[in-house]
Amino acid sequence: MAATLGGLPPGSCAQVALSTYIRTVQPFPPPYAVDVALSRRSHERIGGRRTDDAWLASTWADPATRVLVLAGGRFPLDEARTGVAWVSPQDAPPGERLLLGERDGLVHFVVLPSSFRAPEDWGMLRTTGPDLSEADRGFVVQAQSLWEWHRAHRFCPRCGGGLNVSSGGYVLVCESCERQHFPRADPAVIMLVTDGGVGDDERALLGRQPVWPEGRYSTLAGFVDPGESLEEAVAREVLEEAGVEVTDVSYFGNQPWPFPSSLMVGFFARAVTTEIHLDDDELEAARWFSREEMRAEAEEGSLVLPGGISISRSLIEAWYGGPLPGQW
Numbered sequence: 001m002a003a004t005l006g007g008l009p010p011g012s013c014a015q016v017a018l019s020t021y022i023r024t025v026q027p028f029p030p031p032y033a034v035d036v037a038l039s040r041r042s043h044e045r046i047g048g049r050r051t052d053d054a055w056l057a058s059t060w061a062d063p064a065t066r067v068l069v070l071a072g073g074r075f076p077l078d079e080a081r082t083g084v085a086w087v088s089p090q091d092a093p094p095g096e097r098l099l100l101g102e103r104d105g106l107v108h109f110v111v112l113p114s115s116f117r118a119p120e121d122w123g124m125l126r127t128t129g130p131d132l133s134e135a136d137r138g139f140v141v142q143a144q145s146l147w148e149w150h151r152a153h154r155f156c157p158r159c160g161g162g163l164n165v166s167s168g169g170y171v172l173v174c175e176s177c178e179r180q181h182f183p184r185a186d187p188a189v190i191m192l193v194t195d196g197g198v199g200d201d202e203r204a205l206l207g208r209q210p211v212w213p214e215g216r217y218s219t220l221a222g223f224v225d226p227g228e229s230l231e232e233a234v235a236r237e238v239l240e241e242a243g244v245e246v247t248d249v250s251y252f253g254n255q256p257w258p259f260p261s262s263l264m265v266g267f268f269a270r271a272v273t274t275e276i277h278l279d280d281d282e283l284e285a286a287r288w289f290s291r292e293e294m295r296a297e298a299e300e301g302s303l304v305l306p307g308g309i310s311i312s313r314s315l316i317e318a319w320y321g322g323p324l325p326g327q328w
Contacts, residue, residue: 025196025198025270026194026196026197026198026199026202028194028248028250028252028268028319029252029268029318029319031251031252031253032252032253033252033318034314034317034318035314036253036254036255036266036311036314037129037130037137037255037308037309037310037311037313037314038129038137038138038141038255038256038257038309038311039253039254039255039256039311040134040138041138042103042134042135042137042138042139043100043101043102043103043108043135043138043139044101044102044103045100045101045142046099046101046102046107047170049099049168050099050167050168050169050170051167051168056099056168059107060089060097060109061089062089062107063088063089063090064088064106065088065089065106065107065108065109066086066087066088066106066107066108066109067086067087067088067089067091067092067097067108067109067110067111068084068086068100068108068109068110068111068139068140068143069087069092069093069110069111069113069116070110070111070112070140070143070144070147071112071113071116071117071118071122072117072118073124073125073144073147074118074119074122074123074124075118075122075123075124075140075143076122076123077121077122077123077128081123081128081131082131082132082133083132083133083136084123084132084136084139084140086108089109092109092111093111093113093116094113094114094115095111095112095113095114095116096111096112096114096150096165096169097109097110097111097112097169098110098111098112098143098146098150098165098168098169098170099168099169099170100139100142100143101139101142103135103139108139110139110142110143110146110147112147112150125137125140125141125144125258125309126259126307126309129141129309130307130308130309137309141256141258144258144259145183145185145256145258145260145261146169146170146183148258148259148260148261149183149184149260149261150165150169150172152260152261153172153181156174156176156177156179156181157181158174158177158179159174159176159177159179160176161174161175161176161177162174162175162176163175163181166180170182170183183261184261185256185261185262185263186223186224186261186262186263187223187224187230187262187263187265188221188222188223188224188257188262188263188264188265189221189222189224189230189233189234189237189264189265189266189267190219190220190221190264190265190266190267190311190312190315191219191220191221191234191237191238191246191249191266191267191268191269191315192204192205192219192266192267192268192269192315192316192319193205193220193238193242193244193246193268193269193270193271194268194269194270194271194319195270195271195274195288196270196271200290200291200292201290202290202291203288203289203290204288204289204294204316204319205220205238205242205244205271205276205286205287205288205289206218206219206220206286206287206289206316207219207220207241207242207282207283207285207286207287208283208284208285208286209282209283209284210283210284212284213304215301215302215303215304216304217285217287217289217303217304217305218305218306218310218312219306219312219315219316220237220238220241220242220283220286221237221264221312222236222237222240222241223262230251230265230267231249231267234246234249234267234269235247235249235269238269240279240282241278241279241282241283241286242276242277242278242279242283242286243273243275243276243277243278243279244271244272244273244274244275244276244277245271245272245273246269246270246271246272247269247270247272248268248269248270249267249268249269250267250268250269251265251266251267252266252267252268252311252314252315252318253266253311253314254266254311255311257310257311264311266311266314266315268315268319274288276288289303291320291321294316294320294324295320295324295325298324298325298326299325299326301326303326304326304327305324305326305327306327307327308327313327
C-alpha cells in the first residue's frame with residue numbers, strides 16, 4: 001500500500017496542499033531566540049540560610065550587608081537612576097526584613113517598612129526596571145514578589161488565624177492551627193499567534209484591552225485553568241479572546257511577573273482560522289500585523305508595543321527578527 005501523508009490519498013488535492021504547507025510554513029523562533037527579561041539567574045538565593053536564625057541575626061548586624069527598602073512597590077534609586085540605592089541595615093527603616101540572597105560575597109535583604117510612605121521620585125519595577133542592572137533587577141523582582149505575597153496573606157486561609165513570619169520571610173505560620181503557608185506563583189500563558197503565511201506575508205495577532213491608551217497592542221495572555229495543561233490554556237485563551245483556533249503550540253520561554261504573583265510561560269501558536277471574533281469582556285480590538293505594518297506603525301507611533309521587561313516584547317521581537325521601536 002502506498003504511503004500517505006496525514007492519512008490523505010496519494011496525489012489528492014488535499015495531500016498536495018498539505019505537502020506544500022509543510023514545505024513552506026515558517027518555523028517558529030527557537031526558545032530564548034532573544035533575551036527574556038527577568039528570567040536570568042542574577043544571584044544566589046542561599047535558601048539553606050533562611051532557617052538559620054543565628055546567621056540571619058549576625059548578618060543583619062554586619063554593616064556590609066546590603067538592604068533594599070521597598071515601600072508600596074517603590075524603592076530608592078541612585079543618582080543616575082539606573083541602580084538601586086542600597087543601604088546598610090543600620091540605615092534601614094523599621095519593618096519586616098526578608099532575605100533575598102547573596103551576590104559577590106555580599107548578603108542582600110529587603111525591608112518592608114511598617115509605617116512609611118515612599119517619595120514619588122522613588123523607582124517602580126514597571127517603569128524603571130528596564131534601566132536597572134541585571135543584578136539589581138533580579139533582586140527587585142524577588143523583593144516585589146515577596147512584598148505582594150506578604151501584603152495579600154494576612155490571615156490563615158484555613159482557619160482565619162493570624163500569620164507569623166518565619167524562614168527569612170518565605171514561610172508564614174498560623175498562630176492558631178500552626179499550618180505553614182508558602183509563596184505561590186500563578187501560571188499564566190502568553191502567546192504570539194501567527195497565520196502561517198510565507199516570508200513577508202506572515203502575520204501576527206495582537207490585541208488591546210479597553211483600559212489601555214490609544215494604539216497600545218500586545219500579545220494575548222491568560223491564566224491556566226485548574227486541571228489544564230499549558231498548551232490547552234493557549235488554545236482556549238486565544239479562542240475565547242479572539243475567536244481564533246490554533247494548533248502547533250510551541251514553547252518559547254518564561255519569566256516571573258510579580259504583578260502580583262504570576263509565572264508567565266511564553267508560546268508561539270499557528271492559526272487554523274484567521275477571522276477574528278472578539279470577546280468584548282476581554283479585548284477592545286485585535287488585529288493581524290505583517291512585519292512591515294508592525295515596523296511602520298511602531299516607527300510613526302500609532303502602534304505602541306509592550307515594554308522591554310515583558311516577555312511579550314521578547315515574543316514579538318523574536319518573530320519580527322530584531323528590535324522594534326515604540327514601547328510603553
